[in-house]
Amino acid sequence: MRALVFTGPGTAEVRRVPEPEAGAGEVVVDVERVGVCGTDVELFTGEMSYLHTGRTTYPLRPGHEWAGTVTAAGPGVDRSWVGRRVTGDTMIGCGRCRRCLAGRHHVCGRLRELGISDGLPGALAERLAYPAAYLRALPGALDASVGALVEPGGNALRGVAAAGVVPGERLLVLGTATIGLLVAMFARARGAEVHLMGHREDGLALPRSLGFADAWTRATLPALAWDAVVDASNAPRLPALALELVEPGRRVVYIGLAGSPSTVDTRAIALKDVTAVGVLGASAGLAGTVAAYADGSVDPRPLIATTIGLDALAEVLAGRRPAGAGPGPKILVDPRA
Numbered sequence: 001m002r003a004l005v006f007t008g009p010g011t012a013e014v015r016r017v018p019e020p021e022a023g024a025g026e027v028v029v030d031v032e033r034v035g036v037c038g039t040d041v042e043l044f045t046g047e048m049s050y051l052h053t054g055r056t057t058y059p060l061r062p063g064h065e066w067a068g069t070v071t072a073a074g075p076g077v078d079r080s081w082v083g084r085r086v087t088g089d090t091m092i093g094c095g096r097c098r099r100c101l102a103g104r105h106h107v108c109g110r111l112r113e114l115g116i117s118d119g120l121p122g123a124l125a126e127r128l129a130y131p132a133a134y135l136r137a138l139p140g141a142l143d144a145s146v147g148a149l150v151e152p153g154g155n156a157l158r159g160v161a162a163a164g165v166v167p168g169e170r171l172l173v174l175g176t177a178t179i180g181l182l183v184a185m186f187a188r189a190r191g192a193e194v195h196l197m198g199h200r201e202d203g204l205a206l207p208r209s210l211g212f213a214d215a216w217t218r219a220t221l222p223a224l225a226w227d228a229v230v231d232a233s234n235a236p237r238l239p240a241l242a243l244e245l246v247e248p249g250r251r252v253v254y255i256g257l258a259g260s261p262s263t264v265d266t267r268a269i270a271l272k273d274v275t276a277v278g279v280l281g282a283s284a285g286l287a288g289t290v291a292a293y294a295d296g297s298v299d300p301r302p303l304i305a306t307t308i309g310l311d312a313l314a315e316v317l318a319g320r321r322p323a324g325a326g327p328g329p330k331i332l333v334d335p336r337a
Helices: 038-045 049-053 150-163 178-189 205-209 238-245 266-271 283-295 310-317
Strands: 002-008 011-016 026-035 065-073 085-088 127-131 135-137 170-174 193-197 226-231 246-254 275-278 304-308 330-333
Touching: 002 310, 011 310, 026 085, 038 310, 065 127, 065 150, 135 283, 150 178, 150 226, 150 246, 150 283, 170 178, 170 238, 178 193, 178 205, 226 238, 238 246, 238 266, 304 310, 310 330
Parallel strands: 170 193, 170 226, 226 246, 246 275, 304 330
Antiparallel strands: 002 011, 026 065, 026 127, 026 330, 065 085, 085 135
16 A cells, blocks of 8 residues: 655655554554644654654654544454544553553553554555554544544644633633644634734734634734633744733643743742643543534634645645645645545
């Protein structure tokens, strides 16, 4: 079958690789759509920290935001999965340790991350072998394109939950890429007053078109009381700004990751009595995201810019936007194309 392989920094090839087989506890999925994520770009460029710590090595097969249809079930797997459209968790724990047994498999000490760390080839391929215990069934109303946005949606939903805002309270989201916009959508669905801050004025047209009239740059951001701030950016200076802006006694959520270290003054956290929360992964947000997409309270489809084939992906990873792409930040891949 065909699959995308990163062979070194800045080098991606579509290769013929062996067909996956459904081992014990696994299924094989025909992959229909895969989202391209900032993590994929960092793995391609060589900037991803895992490449420097040895947790990830080349060659590697990326892809962790996906949807497809189960075509085979291995020993020990309920055969009712066959024929169902599914997505799945990126974070695969050992299932036996104290953290996994407490429902925190996403921070398992023996964690494997689909398409990110060594050991689990990713979804940017025609087919995928995947552990059935981590599958999520997609309702019939959700097509594969929406299904591929469940994983980033789960991250965003966890960010909103961590912010702790209730209807009528004011949330500021730093960042207007996929995660920031999804955070805004989930928060709006919960009745919050949502504001977004982007880097440049010309990047605010999309959030405004999605109904977020309160979209600002740092220069135009009004001096309001922010009941919570979610940093969904990759800017090293914004974690400290989030702490500066949030109301005393409230919450700052860190879901974005900068390419270089960012700093916050822990004295400010203590003296403002602020709760700072980090969010890693979508695991606990997957079910809620599927439900919100299915009932229409959150519609991620305007975030999709275009869908391309595997052969066009290296150009996208190198920073070249496909001709004719829409304004959305998310590019999807159809590995069968």
